[in-house]
Structures are given as structure tokens and as C-alpha cells.
Amino acid sequence: MADEDGSYGGDVMGAMDPESARHPQPVYKALRETVPVMAVEGVGHVLTRRAEIEEVFRDPQTFSSNMDAVDLSNVRPLIPLQIDPPEHKKYRKILDPLFAPKQVALLEPSVAKLANELIDAFVDRGECDFSQEFSIPLPSQVFLTILGLPLEDLSTFLKMKDGIIRPDHVVGKPRDHEDVVAYQREIADSIYAYFDRVLDEREVERRDDLLSRFLDAEVDGHSLSREEILDVCFLFLIAGLDTVSASLDCFYGYLTDHPEARQAIVDDPSIIPAVVEELLRWETPVSGVARVATVDTELGGCPIKAGENVMAVLGGANTDEAELPDSFEVRFDRDVNRHLAFGGGVHRCLGSHLARLELRVALREWHARIPEYALKPGAELLYTPSIRSLETFPMVFG
Amino acid sequence: VRLELDRDRCTGHGRCYTLAPEVFGSDDDGYGEVLVDGDVPTALEATARTAANNCPERAITVHD
Numbered sequence: 405m406a407d408e409d410g411s412y413g414g415d416v417m418g419a420m421d422p423e424s425a426r427h428p429q430p431v432y433k434a435l436r437e438t439v440p441v442m443a444v445e446g447v448g449h450v451l452t453r454r455a456e457i458e459e460v461f462r463d464p465q466t467f468s469s470n471m472d473a474v475d476l477s478n479v480r481p482l483i484p485l486q487i488d489p490p491e492h493k494k495y496r497k498i499l500d501p502l503f504a505p506k507q508v509a510l511l512e513p514s515v516a517k518l519a520n521e522l523i524d525a526f527v528d529r530g531e532c533d534f535s536q537e538f539s540i541p542l543p544s545q546v547f548l549t550i551l552g553l554p555l556e557d558l559s560t561f562l563k564m565k566d567g568i569i570r571p572d573h574v575v576g577k578p579r580d581h582e583d584v585v586a587y588q589r590e591i592a593d594s595i596y597a598y599f600d601r602v603l604d605e606r607e608v609e610r611r612d613d614l615l616s617r618f619l620d621a622e623v624d625g626h627s628l629s630r631e632e633i634l635d636v637c638f639l640f641l642i643a644g645l646d647t648v649s650a651s652l653d654c655f656y657g658y659l660t661d662h663p664e665a666r667q668a669i670v671d672d673p674s675i676i677p678a679v680v681e682e683l684l685r686w687e688t689p690v691s692g693v694a695r696v697a698t699v700d701t702e703l704g705g706c707p708i709k710a711g712e713n714v715m716a717v718l719g720g721a722n723t724d725e726a727e728l729p730d731s732f733e734v735r736f737d738r739d740v741n742r743h744l745a746f747g748g749g750v751h752r753c754l755g756s757h758l759a760r761l762e763l764r765v766a767l768r769e770w771h772a773r774i775p776e777y778a779l780k781p782g783a784e785l786l787y788t789p790s791i792r793s794l795e796t797f798p799m800v801f802g
Numbered sequence: 803v804r805l806e807l808d809r810d811r812c813t814g815h816g817r818c819y820t821l822a823p824e825v826f827g828s829d830d831d832g833y834g835e836v837l838v839d840g841d842v843p844t845a846l847e848a849t850a851r852t853a854a855n856n857c858p859e860r861a862i863t864v865h866d
Binding site for chain 1: 813814815816817819820828830831832833852855856857858859
């Protein structure tokens with residue numbers, strides 16, 4: 405979530421130890437109180453206060469989200485994330501209605517069905533790997549459904565996603581190694597080719613799915629070119645999957661840490677929307693988003709040169725006491741919660757309403773069927789930095 | 803009280819119409835809009851204020 409992409413701001417928190425990766429809030433606080441604008445070699449200026457982060461979001465001309473902000477081996481700008489205003493608006497005009505709450509609400513039965521089918525597979529076993537069997541497949545299956553693609557393509561989908569987002573993990577070498585760079589390029593090419601092929605099919609025969617709608621979408625009398633549609637699809641693949649998986653991992657990590665919060669959901673499922681907002685705030689699954697300065701400027705008194713990156717640490721903004729005095733308390737009864745877990749400004753996460761729906765439905769269906777669960781004794785949760793997801797989450801029920 | 807929603811500032815987080823659907827609505831693109839013409843009925847003032855306070859972009863002003 406966070407932003408139209410889902411972040412990909414680089415691994416500013418890459419040096420975190422497992423404990424800090426699992427509970428990063430004290431790290432954010434320490435940075436806020438010592439170096440709220442911190443220059444980090446290879447990353448840029450790291451921002452951890454709400455004030456500077458809002459400044460960045462409100463000034464997309466100065467702090468651009470263009471291709472210089474993040475490199476994911478895409479050959480053209482991702483749409484709409486890497487397009488700046490005013491052109492950005494024309495794409496959002498097409499995409500926003502497709503992801504507006506009214507439209508997204510229609511998906512609720514499908515999401516509930518997919519969630520329940522996943523639960524069916526392990527509920528009687530008394531344990532599961534929450535990441536491998538629930539949080540990873542669910543958002544990908546929802547996306548396959550929306551795009552009108554067969555669920556059998558799940559493994560292809562996951563391979564493409566992981567190859568772009570964490571090629572270093574897949575290849576088992578450092579991020580800047582030539583093999584990793586080459587692999588990421590290869591996967592990027594395969595993503596364009598995959599969607600190109602599906603779009604060829606939809607050109608011949610339209611269906612009731614998102615890809616068909618893209619082909620017929622028009623703004624200011626222009627339809628989207630094939631390349632433009634591919635650039636949207638590429639972004640969807642890397643923005644819509646990992647981010648929701650990470651959110652589920654973070655939420656259930658919190659809930660296994662706090663049985664009283666888990667019990668509160670079981671006792672009164674009507675609190676789920678508030679739980680979603682508060683855990684989005686507290687956990688901030690997508691920890692940061694990147695921008696690049698287009699002119700010489702300053703933030704919080706620190707000079708920023710044109711061409712330099714800034715990394716808005718959303719988790720820092722969301723735990724800033726200047727915005728929320730009791731920010732270190734997790735409360736499901738807040739009157740005010742202005743979290744920026746989906747980013748802010750013109751690039752506010754396009755999929756935020758879909759993400760919220762998936763999270764609400766997942767919590768509801770899960771707790772109705774598996775009210776009691778815990779981290780498997782002896783297991784440790786190792787969160788990846790940046791997008792805070794888990795590769796494995798051994799869980800026991802009852 | 804009257805409500806003013808700054809369309810240039812709203813980026814479609816959707817907090818207002820989620821928290822106070824009696825007072826705020828969503829357009830087809832998911833951006834907020836004020837549903838009440840003129841003064842907000844007294845019974846809805848508190849919920850309207852809560853919704854305004856929850857806007858991440860501070861796009862809503864409550865005029866007393």
C-alpha cells in the first residue's frame with residue numbers, strides 16, 4: 405500500500421536487526437528525535453517526522469515520483485506512480501473509478517470466498533504457515549480474479565512479483581550483483597510479455613474484467629495505448645500483491661503478540677474497521693515511499709539538492725507524537741486517526757479501498773472460523789525491511 | 803455549522819464518507835463530497851467534526 409506502488413523506496417531499514425524489523429516504531433522515534441532528516445549514502449534523505457513528509461506529499465512538482473525515485477527494471481514509467489502532475493491526473497481519472505469504494509464493494513463476496521477456500525485447506529490440520537498458505541496467496545488470487553485471469557496462473561504471478569521486488573532473495577546474491585540485475589530485467593520482460601499476450605486475447609474478445617475495461621477506457625477523447633496499459637499492469641503486479649500480504653503478516657504478528665486484541669475482535673467483530681485503521685497506522689506495513697527532488701530545496705532546515713532522493717518513512721509519520729500525542733498506544737477506540745499508511749498527496753495508494761476491503765474481510769472470516777491461534781512455539785518472525793512481509797509464519801490453532 | 807471540502811486537497815482517502823456517511827458522500831472516483839446543503843443538523847455535528855478531524859490531507863473545514 406502506501407502510495408500507488410507500495411513503496412519500493414529502497415532498503416533504508418535494511419540494516420535492522422530482527423527485533424527492530426518486527427518492532428520498528430522505537431527506531432522511527434529515535435530518528436525523529438535525533439536526525440529527522442538524515443542523509444544516508446545510497447538512499448537519500450530519510451524523513452521520519454510527519455511535518456516534512458506532508459511537505460513532500462503536498463509538493464509533487466518539487467518532490468517528483470518519476471522513474472529516478474526508484475528503479476524496478478521497468479523500461480517506461482509505471483502508470484500512474486511514476487507520472488507527475490498534470491499528466492498524472494488523466495490516468496487517475498481512468499483508474500480511480502475502477503478502484504473507488506462503490507466498485508470495490510462488489511468484490512466482497514469473491515474475496516470472502518477466496519479467503520474461506522484458503523482456510524478450508526488447513527483449518528482441520530490445527531496449524532498452518534500463515535504466510536505461505538494465506539497472506540501470500542490471498543491478494544494474488546483477488547488480483548487474478550479482478551484481472552480476469554485463471555487462478556492456475558498463481559505461481560506464474562508470484563514468480564513475476566518476487567522476481568521484481570526481491571530478485572536478490574530469489575537469486576541468492578546481493579542486490580547490485582550482475583546476476584540479480586539480469587534476473588530482474590528478464591522477469592520485467594516476462595511481465596510485459598505476459599500481459600501483452602492476455603491483452604491480445606481481450607482485443608479479440610472482451611470480458612467482464614479490468615483488462616477489458618482498460619481497452620475501452622477513454623479520457624479526453626483518447627484511449628489508452630497498449631504500452632500505457634502494460635505500464636499500469638506492471639505497477640499492479642508489484643503494488644497490489646506484496647503490500648496486502650505484508651499488511652496481513654504485520655496484523656497477525658501483532659495479534660499473536662497481543663492475545664487480548666485478538667480476543668477483542670472475536671468478541672465484537674464490529675470493531676474490525678477500526679482495528680484495520682489502527683494496525684495500518686501502528687504497523688505501517690509499507691514503511692516508506694521514495695521521491696526525488698527536481699530543484700535545489702530544503703526540508704526541516706536541511707539542504708536537498710536537485711536529483712537527490714528523499715525517503716518518506718510513513719511509519720515515522722504514523723507514530724509522530726506531534727500528530728498524535730499517544731501514538732505509542734495501540735487503541736481500537738480512537739476518535740482521530742489520520743495515518744498515512746497509504747501515502748498522501750496525489751499519489752495516494754490507488755488500491756487503498758481494495759486493500760481495506762481485503763483486510764477487513766480476511767479478519768472477519770478468519771476470526772469467525774479460527775478464533776484462537778498463536779505463533780508456533782520456537783518460531784521467530786523475520787520481517788523483510790521496507791515492505792514488512794514474512795516468508796514464513798508458522799501458526800498453531802486452539 | 804457548515805462544512806467545506808477543498809477539492810484540490812482531497813486525494814480520495816475516503817475517511818470522511820466512511821466515518822460519517824450521513825454527512826459526506828463519495829463521487830464516482832472515490833473522492834469526498836459534502837452531502838448537506840447549508841447548516842449541518844445539530845444531531846450530526848459531532849460526527850461531522852470527527853470525520854473532518856480524520857482527513858489525512860486536512861481538506862475539510864468546519865465553519866462555526
